[in-house]
Amino acid sequence: MHEVIVLVPGFVGALQGQSYPAGGTVTLVKGNPNVVVDTGDVSQRRQIVTALAEHGTDPDDIQWVVNTHGHLDHVGNNNLFPAATFVLDGDLARGGNYWTHDFSRGPLLIGGGADHDPISVVLTPGHTDHDLSVIVPASIGVVAIAGDLFEHAADDEDGAWERWSRDVPRQRQSRALVRALADYIVPGHGGMFRVER
Numbered sequence: 001m002h003e004v005i006v007l008v009p010g011f012v013g014a015l016q017g018q019s020y021p022a023g024g025t026v027t028l029v030k031g032n033p034n035v036v037v038d039t040g041d042v043s044q045r046r047q048i049v050t051a052l053a054e055h056g057t058d059p060d061d062i063q064w065v066v067n068t069h070g071h072l073d074h075v076g077n078n079n080l081f082p083a084a085t086f087v088l089d090g091d092l093a094r095g096g097n098y099w100t101h102d103f104s105r106g107p108l109l110i111g112g113g114a115d116h117d118p119i120s121v122v123l124t125p126g127h128t129d130h131d132l133s134v135i136v137p138a139s140i141g142v143v144a145i146a147g148d149l150f151e152h153a154a155d156d157e158d159g160a161w162e163r164w165s166r167d168v169p170r171q172r173q174s175r176a177l178v179r180a181l182a183d184y185i186v187p188g189h190g191g192m193f194r195v196e197r
Contacts, residue, residue, distance in 0.1 A: 001116055001139040002031035007051035008044050010073070010189035012151070012160075024074035027145050027186050028055060029136050033063035033111050035119060036084070037134050037145040038188070039077035048077055064110055066121055068147025068188065069128045087121060089130035107135075124149050124178060126171020127164060127188075133178055141183030143192070149174055152190030 010025035023044045029035040034057060040048060052058055059080045067075050067088040078086065085094040087108065092099050101108045103123035112118030120135040127148040134145040149171065151160040165171045178185065179195050186192045 002029050002119065002136050004029055004136055004138045004140070004143045004145070004184075004186065004192070005051075005055055006186060006192055007036075007055070008040055008047045009191045010040070010187070012189050022073045022189070024071070024147070024188050025186060025190065026051075026077075028052065028057065029119060029134070029138075029145070030055065030057065031111070031116065032113070034061050035064040035066060035110060035134070036062050036081060037066045037186075038068055038074040038147060039065060039080065041073045042076040045077050045080065048080065066110075066132060066134050066145075068133065068145070068149070069131045071128070071148070074147060074188065087132065089132070122177075124174035126167050126169075126174045127161070128166055131174065133174075135181055138184075142181060143184045143186065144178045144182035145186040146178050146188070148188035149178060150185055150187035152187050153185075153193035155187070 005028045007028050008026040010023055013021035023041040024038045026040045026048050027037040062081045062084050065081050065084045065086045090100045108121040109118040117137040121132050124131045124133040136143045155161040162168055182195050184192050
């Protein structure tokens, strides 16, 4: 089984003039293989390295990096992981070589074997047109690492997800799909929360 560890919880601060501070949640899926989902903002670099070390891992131990979408607060430290295979939208890359995955044919499967199920990367558009969610069979249940599909645990109450959505109806459908699949969700700007049924 994989272990899902929120290395650095994401955040969004109050508007300051015409800008606001933000950093995406950075998550480690520890197992075989080791996967990092989203790499946060460049300001989170030291926190990521420190958190990896606290969990007995360093950047060279990461085989895969999945970016849930291409916003800068989620891809800012991709260069920390030079040995990894990267996933963004339908694009995959490793060591200067590129290929594609067609999500209309099904999820991208990472790992898997006799002792554990694979990690699934699924298309969940709405926040952008290319959002991905990572579905992990973990020791605590099924965990969906969903990027900004969910801003934080209480985003239904404060409407945060709708405020940042490119396509509200599509995002609503993707959110329902992820809720149906997962026991826990890691949002784009907060800590892991349990799905209420």
